[in-house]
Amino acid sequence: MKKIILFTKMASIKKHWQNALYGKYLTVSIDNFNILTNYLKNTDEKFILMLDELSIRDIEGSLLSLESYHNVTILVFNSIPEVHHASTLLTRGIKGYENSYIDKENLLTMLKSVENGYRWLFADLTNFVINKYVQTIDKSEPEFLHLLTQKEKDIALMIADGYSNKEIAQEQNIALSTVKGHIRHIFEKAGVTDRISLALQFR
Numbered sequence: 001m002k003k004i005i006l007f008t009k010m011a012s013i014k015k016h017w018q019n020a021l022y023g024k025y026l027t028v029s030i031d032n033f034n035i036l037t038n039y040l041k042n043t044d045e046k047f048i049l050m051l052d053e054l055s056i057r058d059i060e061g062s063l064l065s066l067e068s069y070h071n072v073t074i075l076v077f078n079s080i081p082e083v084h085h086a087s088t089l090l091t092r093g094i095k096g097y098e099n100s101y102i103d104k105e106n107l108l109t110m111l112k113s114v115e116n117g118y119r120w121l122f123a124d125l126t127n128f129v130i131n132k133y134v135q136t137i138d139k140s141e142p143e144f145l146h147l148l149t150q151k152e153k154d155i156a157l158m159i160a161d162g163y164s165n166k167e168i169a170q171e172q173n174i175a176l177s178t179v180k181g182h183i184r185h186i187f188e189k190a191g192v193t194d195r196i197s198l199a200l201q202f203r
Contacts, residue, residue: 008052020104053078063092096120142201
């Protein structure tokens with residue numbers, strides 16, 4: 001069973017995480033940053049760290065100090081996620097950012113995605129990053145585009161323009177599950193693991 005470290009000083013968040021992960025992951029709860037770093041110094045084991053941002057005084061400084069631990073995959077959580085702030089944390093090597101009270105099903109999906117090498121950002125943050133940092137979409141054809149079906153091309157361009165899955169489903173008049181299937185195929189053909197990387201292919 002894979003190990004996950006839960007770092008939070010909030011009893012409600014800790015309980016929520018433990019209940020969601022029960023039977024799926026072995027969890028270790030830590031609420032002191034010095035104890036956390038000492039723990040990391042004494043293990044080579046690979047694991048995921050779920051970090052409650054509101055339990056850290058200086059999140060950017062803390063993430064900077066964790067960069068030297070290459071055996072740790074860091075996911076940051078906040079009970080009130082805010083896109084502008086969260087986008088600045090992406091430069092600190094985190095692999096995911098979500099609401100602390102994400103429901104069990106989505107949390108398990110998030111962890112599985114991260115384990116498979118994908119990055120996980122909540123929808124509003126993904127759209128914000130695309131719209132802020134990938135503003136000059138020139139619609140030139142990247143190499144992978146010829147591998148896509150016409151429907152996949154349309155959806156890839158919509159992703160590059162910052163559309164959410166729900167907006168794509170409405171615009172294309174297809175089910176949300178169908179959109180997700182198309183996006184999975186697009187990522188595979190484009191050789192990317194997230195929407196931001198795909199959007200950057202069109203710059």
